[in-house]
Amino acid sequence: MIPRRFVVALGVLAGGLVAIAIGVIAASVSFAQRAAAAQPDFSQPFTEEDFAEFAALNIASYALVGLPAWLFLAAAVAGAGAVALAVLRSRAAASADRW
Amino acid sequence: MPDDGIDPRYAAQFQRGYDPERHGVTPPAPAAATARDGSRDAPVRVASTPESAPLIASPAVRPPAPAHSAEAEVAHPAAPPVAHSAAPAEHHDTVTPGSVLSPPEPDEDELPPLGPRLLEWSLLVAGALLIASAVWVFWQAATDLRGYFGTVGGPAEDVFLNVRNSLPGPLLVAGMIAITVWIVLRALRSRP
Numbered sequence: 001m002i003p004r005r006f007v008v009a010l011g012v013l014a015g016g017l018v019a020i021a022i023g024v025i026a027a028s029v030s031f032a033q034r035a036a037a038a039q040p041d042f043s044q045p046f047t048e049e050d051f052a053e054f055a056a057l058n059i060a061s062y063a064l065v066g067l068p069a070w071l072f073l074a075a076a077v078a079g080a081g082a083v084a085l086a087v088l089r090s091r092a093a094a095s096a097d098r099w
Numbered sequence: 100m101p102d103d104g105i106d107p108r109y110a111a112q113f114q115r116g117y118d119p120e121r122h123g124v125t126p127p128a129p130a131a132a133t134a135r136d137g138s139r140d141a142p143v144r145v146a147s148t149p150e151s152a153p154l155i156a157s158p159a160v161r162p163p164a165p166a167h168s169a170e171a172e173v174a175h176p177a178a179p180p181v182a183h184s185a186a187p188a189e190h191h192d193t194v195t196p197g198s199v200l201s202p203p204e205p206d207e208d209e210l211p212p213l214g215p216r217l218l219e220w221s222l223l224v225a226g227a228l229l230i231a232s233a234v235w236v237f238w239q240a241a242t243d244l245r246g247y248f249g250t251v252g253g254p255a256e257d258v259f260l261n262v263r264n265s266l267p268g269p270l271l272v273a274g275m276i277a278i279t280v281w282i283v284l285r286a287l288r289s290r291p
Contacts, residue, residue, distance in 0.1 A: 006286035010279060017275070055247045063241035063264070070268030074275035081279040085286050092290075 001092040002085055010082035014075045021071035028064035031057050116150060222284070226277030233270035240264045 035057035040046035110117075240263050251257045 001290065002286045003289055006282055006289070010282055013275075013278070013282075052244065055244050056242070059244065059247055060241050063237065066268065067237070070271050073268075074272050077272065077276050078279050081283050085283060088287075 002089045004089070007082050007085045007089060010078050010085060014079035014082060017071050017075035017078060021068040021075065024064050024067045024071060028061050028068075031061035031064060035061055219284075222277050222281040226274040226281060229270050229274030229277060233267045233274060236263055236270065237267035240267065 035054055038050070038054045038057055040050045040054060240260075243260070245251055245260070251260065
């Protein structure tokens with residue numbers, strides 16, 4: 001019979017990836033808010049440092065936006081592996097009970 | 100009716116294959132045992148040991164040593180090759196318990212070589228490398244301000260930046276697939 005620790009490991013991996021994806025979404029929203037707050041007033045003269053900070057926050061926000069989808073896909077892969085192992089485990093247990 | 104004893108043909112010697120015509124020794128009658136022990140049901144001894152069935156060699160018998168096989172070849176030159184493995188069974192007094200019951204010694208070819216063991220861990224290493232490269236590429240893409248300011252060197256660098264921006268996700272998924280497959284394979288291999 002397949003040891004339970006493998007199923008648990010894949011389940012923890014999938015859950016961790018989902019948690020990271022949710023955290024990335026929250027970070028992306030936070031970066032976008034900070035970028036909006038740091039947006040320079042273009043009607044007034046602004047320093048290059050102000051614009052650099054705004055650009056960095058904007059880029060980080062847009063970079064993070066596309067990441068959760070991939071994280072959810074990776075979590076789905078790990079979750080599918082966990083489900084497959086759980087099914088094999090249950091089949092082995094049913095076979096052992098039959099005999 | 101007086102009890103004149105049991106028919107000698109029902110003695111235990113006949114159950115073990117005793118044949119008076121072939122062995123030529125008359126088994127003692129049960130009456131003799133009765134006279135000796137005072138008990139009619141006591142075991143009766145015969146002069147010669149009854150012949151036992153020959154020992155059949157186990158299929159796990161190791162092949163004979165080269166010297167022994169050479170002797171057998173000289174003794175039985177016309178014997179087929181299969182008869183070599185059955186030869187010790189015919190002479191049951193020459194079969195030693197070690198040659199029949201001991202498991203065969205593993206050959207060097209049966210030992211797990213280094214290649215499969217490295218291959219077993221290579222999937223995990225590849226997955227970790229893919230995820231690490233995904234994190235590195237993502238970090239580079241998220242901190243590079245050249246594309247934002249429009250200071251890209253040319254079309255080639257623009258394409259490179261686009262590729263770099265698109266790589267982290269597929270690299271991450273590929274790494275996770277590798278690690279998941281590694282865990283699944285280990286789980287399947289750990290089954291008895």
